[in-house]
Amino acid sequence: MAPTARNVPALLQGLRAEGFSGTVRVSGLPGGAIHLRNGLVGAIETPGAPTATSALLTSGRIGDEDWLAACAAEPDADRLAGHLVAEGLIGAAELEVVCTAAVFDAAFAMALSPPGSWELSDREPALVAEPGVEPRQLTEETSRRMTLLSRLWGPPGELTRVRPAPVAGAGPRGSDGWLARRHRDVLDSVNGRRTPRDIAFALGRGLYAVMLDLIRMEALHLVQWETRTTADGRPSTAPRVPQAGATTAAPAPTPVPAAPDAAPLPKRRPGGVSPAQDVGQQKKGGW
Amino acid sequence: MGEMTTALQASLDRLLDSPGVTGVALVDAVTGLTYATAGDIAEAGDGPEVSEFATLIAERLGAAGADGELESVVTTTTKRHHVLFSVARPGGDPLILAAGLDRDRVNMALALRSLGDRASEVLA
Amino acid sequence: MTEIPPPDSLTGILASLRERVMGVSESVLSTVDGLLVVADTDTVHPESVAALAAATLGVGRRMAETAGVGALREVVARCGSGHVIVVAVGDRALLTVKGDDGLDLAAFQRESPATVEQLTKALASDVAH
Structure with missing residues (x-):
């Protein structure tokens, strides 16, 4: 029986000591399911970030049909990794990287909103990283990411809610040939509707990685943060751009004037107090 | 880490056989996450710093008009080289x-070539 | 729990659903006759969705009846790279929602009744004017 824990990280530490294998379901927005194997985190499923499976399929690294055939041949997802490798669909080391990256990304995604309650249950098959990630390492890396984003941009919880749009007249598409391929893909995915999480799912990439790329591209004046308005036209209560002035729901965003310097100075956003929906950075109980 | 050695870990362990290599790490170029290390971790470098x-280098080169993707970066001090390979x-x-x-133990050109060849197969 | 009052317009309600439920990408409000009422879309063709929605729900209902499993709640199509959900809005309208691979289905099922109710009210007040 798991000891009563203050928060999810403490719970995971306790379960690590016990060598627990099973599932921790955490409620929240988003919640998620943490799949533990002998106390280590093998996989995390959350609507907040693509799973390893989602990343593999969306990116086309593994074809849909090959995937479905593999699942049919190996119904216990815990053994699926070995099967995929044995079938030559992906290398063992590469799959390890994908699964490990997904665990860290999902932990980060879940830490972006206040956690709810949790409950333990039995093992549910999942495509797991083997042997799995140490909970302590997960917590430390998540904290590091939060701190870095706060320094580079502002409250990470708010970054999840921006809907970036391309900057009009950012230059003819040909001239961004020097952009890294992944930056170009992100740019193609940015449309004023999608949040960073939506873009991550659309591209089959990690949420945190997409956020970093978006921040970089905003610094390069290729994307701009949309202000958060509803289609109603109610003005956003949390201005996202440094320029003061109420934002109304103009159908097309007004381009943000380019900052005079091109160097990637960290940009501090205004306090960004928004009622009700501000999930902020309450660390109590968080990752 | 656990008792078993994973395929990735074994892959990095093998790189320690490459002449002159003191430590290696496989790092995510975007997030800075370190997926595995072998040998002297301090020698390999800190993940987020590496990424x-x-x-930075890739962007500066790109902005300066260089074509193609970054392949490698070599930083040399009196005692050692630090290398990044794609x-x-x-x-x-x-x-x-x-x-x-x-640096003392090895012919750098050969060492870099050897390690560079192996780097391309880390995920194989 | 959000304290912001529900938006007044139909499109506002659709956009609000997108804000509240992770993974909702687009949505279409249509009539049982297959006509488009209003849409919050990006890539899908709203009129085509409207034309299909009524048929989708109709078949779903008949299947539920045939299988003897009670009244249909919603049709969820789980697909390779996302989801499509069709749910009735009152007697005369339908809501079709496109979600991505990471759609929070549990959250959708929690939030959709309220959305359906808001839409029903907004439609009724439209009719009243």
């Missing part, structure tokens, strides 16, 4: 193999 450094990967975000090389 930030590689990104790791070939069929899909997904770019990876970097970071390695420390002991």
Whole structure:
């Protein structure tokens, strides 16, 4: 029986000591399911970030049909990794990287909103990283990411809610040939509707990685943060751009004037107090 | 870590056989996450620093008009070389193999060539 | 729990659903006759969705009846790279929602009744004017 824990990280530490294998379901927005194997985190499923499976399929690294055939041949997802490798669909080391990256990304995604309650249950098959990630390492890396984003941009919880749009007249598409391929893909995915999480799912990439790329591209004046308005036209209560002035729901965003310097100075956003929906950075109980 | 050695770990362990290599790490070029290390971790370098450094170089080169993707970066001090190699990967975000090389022990050109060849197969 | 009052317009309600439920990408409000009422879309063709929605729900209902499993709640099509959900809005309208691979289905099922109710009210007040 798991000891009563203050928060999810403490719970995971306790379960690590016990060598627990099973599932921790955490409620929240988003919640998620943490799949533990002998106390280590093998996989995390959350609507907040693509799973390893989602990343593999969306990116086309593994074809849909090959995937479905593999699942049919190996119904216990815990053994699926070995099967995929044995079938030559992906290398063992590469799959390890994908699964490990997904665990860290999902932990980060879940830490972006206040956690709810949790409950333990039995093992549910999942495509797991083997042997799995140490909970302590997960917590430390998540904290590091939060701190870095706060320094580079502002409250990470708010970054999840921006809907970036391309900057009009950012230059003819040909001239961004020097952009890294992944930056170009992100740019193609940015449309004023999608949040960073939506873009991550659309591209089959990690949420945190997409956020970093978006921040970089905003610094390069290729994307701009949309202000958060509803289609109603109610003005956003949390201005996202440094320029003061109420934002109304103009159908097309007004381009943000380019900052005079091109160097990637960290940009501090205004306090960004928004009622009700501000999930902020309450660390109590968080990752 | 656990008792078993994973395929990735074994792959990095083998790199320690490469002449002059003191430590290696496989790092995510975007997030700075370190997926595995072998040998002297301090020699290999800190994940987030490695990724930030590689990104900076790649962008500066790109902005200066260089074509193509970054392949490697070699930083040399009196005692050692520190090397970053792009790791070939069929899909997904770019990876970097970071390695420390002991200058005294080795012919750098050969060492770099040897390690560079092996780097491209880290995920195989 | 959000304290912001529900938006007044139909499109506002659709956009609000997108804000509240992770993974909702687009949505279409249509009539049982297959006509488009209003849409919050990006890539899908709203009129085509409207034309299909009524048929989708109709078949779903008949299947539920045939299988003897009670009244249909919603049709969820789980697909390779996302989801499509069709749910009735009152007697005369339908809501079709496109979600991505990471759609929070549990959250959708929690939030959709309220959305359906808001839409029903907004439609009724439209009719009243």
